[in-house]
Amino acid sequence: MDQSFEDFLELKNKPVEEEHTASKKSDNPTSVSRGFRTREVRVTKIPNHFQAKKTENILILVAFSIGLGSTWRFPYLCHQNGGGSFLLMYFILLLLLGIPLMYMEMVIGQWLRMDNIQAWKYLVPWLSGVGYSNILACVLVVLYNSALVSWSLFYLGQSFDYPLPWQNCPLVENLSMVGNTCLWSEPHQYFWYHTLLQASNQMEEGIEVLVLNVTLCLFATWIFLYVTMVTGIKISVLMMIFSILFSNVLLLCFFIRTLFLNGSVRASLWRLVTIELSILASLDAWRQAGGHVLYSLGLGMGTIITFSTYQPRGENYIKWASFVAMVNLATSLLSSFVIFLVMGFWTTTSGTMCIKRSVSNLINLIANGVLPKAAWPPGDIIHKPPLEYLAWINQLPNNLKSQVIHQTLPCSILMQKEKIMEGPGLSYVAFSQAISLFPGSSFWAIIFFMSLAIMGLGTMLTLLEGIVLPLQKSISTFAKHPNLVQVLVCLGGFLGSLVFSSRPGSYVVFLFDDLLVPMVLIIIVVIQNLSLAWLYGIKRFRAEVFGQLGGLVWSPFTFLWSYVTLPTLLVLLTIYFLNLYYSGSPYYVSWNDSMSHEVKQPYKKIPLGWVTFLSVLALLPILVHPLQHWWYLDDPNICETLEKPLSSKKTVTVPNRVTQWPVHPMRKLTLRNQEKSKALFQSKSPPENFLHPQTLITKKDSENYSTFSLPDATLPSQVGFSTLAIHEVSKYTGHSESFLDSQNTGKK
Structure with missing residues (x-):
């Protein structure tokens, strides 16, 4: 039996060594898509956006968190919900939800070394559809983020004119009420609604008419994304550091300039630090704050698990999760300061x-x-x-x-109230106003909107890689043809995002951003939290992470996952359902062309029906997979197939703790464990902590974490030393029958 065990180890380690050799030979930096075709390259070679480097992956997460969510979404939500009151709510939910849940996804990725689809298949097979729902949530976010990038590209193209086209009222030939709207509103607001969006008065009006300028910018956005993904243009660490620092330096310059505007501090900056109890009691404000925490950090999208998969062992993810959250908060505050100062200037200089x-x-x-x-x-x-x-x-x-x-100055004749603008275009309009205040405004406009477009494209690339990689690993057709999934994703993304280039396209963006995407993310995160904390078990999770990573999960976070984050998410989800279906109809902000200002209009049944349909579609994999498991487990043909081979061989029933606390398939076999495993085959009964032969990995691989092997998601985790283990050994030794007989008779 000693020789058999040595033969088994030799044959088991040989394919692993061959994978090292094959991966080194195929390490071709000019071909990214080739890395998805085989398991060997999939393990050791990853796309350029996912290089297994600690600094680069952390920077990607930071860049993702401070993208359009901080510079575009947070300021207008803060303005809608009272300024300082929203800041307080966001900070509370960031501590209770954002950091603990981000830490949870980071630990899962580093522990399992799987993409988000395989990770949830391993943890809770009945809820393995969570990974596919992660991908569909990414698709929804990517679709309307492409509209934001197209708006940035349009502003960038217009920035090469001098003077900037949004600084003054346009010169029109046939003056009418429309020609005078520039006197009734800010010229920057006029440029946003009339020149860029050509917005309709209602969401249902003009949905079939595409705006040519926005459509061309949308097409350019998806062409750039496809070329980047196919050619594998590498985003280096220095470029990411530059984009992160440069955007914040620009925001700091805008903040210093707008700080000296007439009446800006007195009118609006004070409102940003004032807390109103009436707004704190608003459930809708808490709903929007909670939704933004999940959106800005990328929770429920699977990207955090995917990036953490390629991190080296022993990372302090408490530190990194807190760091990413605090950088996100700082950038959001800086953007909000600039926009609130500009709005204070509007209020002071109007009327x-x-x-x-x-x-x-x-x-x-x-x-x-x-x-x-x-x-x-x-x-x-x-x-x-x-x-x-x-x-x-x-x-x-x-x-x-x-x-x-x-020649009219950029101010509003009729605007008397502070809330001159509440829609999702607030950030674009306010930043264009801030740019107009600088000498050489065209130069500042070019570098700012270029930076904004780069941040948006970087966010979309992160989301697209989070879609493409799991699909290429999980679906055999995409694994054989890796370029196919990229073509389908980019082509489908462009066709699906055409609705945002229609005349009411900005209202559809608001519908996705305010109702659809946050609700889907909350439901997915609720299921993730429930699966890990209660179905898989916190104690079991801590024990396996300790055995695999050599460190304990921080106990306060396990308490939060069990008793704080899950109830809080359920409360937020209840508020979303009440807001959408049972309370007064939710509203959106539209442009009234005849009155030249924004008005609030309730959603009609058709848009709300689309929200329900797309939500169910995104969550459908979570419902389908339990039915699929139930169908196949109850199939009598499958049961007979499973019973026949098992009944033909004798099994050895050994009571041990492995059935209660399964050893993770990624556990490395050290030299000490090798000696124990040799003694195991010579003993009459296996020890309690016997490792399944599937987990045998060479000492060379145990020291190199970048060349890890993805475990088989279909392999049962709760396996003791039984017939399944013997069958695994028999593949390499050919002594399964003799070994069974020896176990039954007490012989070697």
């Missing part, structure tokens, strides 16, 4: 103050000969209501009227 500034500007233009003397305003116009000023402009000749409107 009567805007008329005074405009009259003074017209007088200077007439004195310098830019405008004729016929454009001289009445002397007492500054003391009259704003409508009198508009009436005077309307009675001017058409040619003169167009010149006066075009």
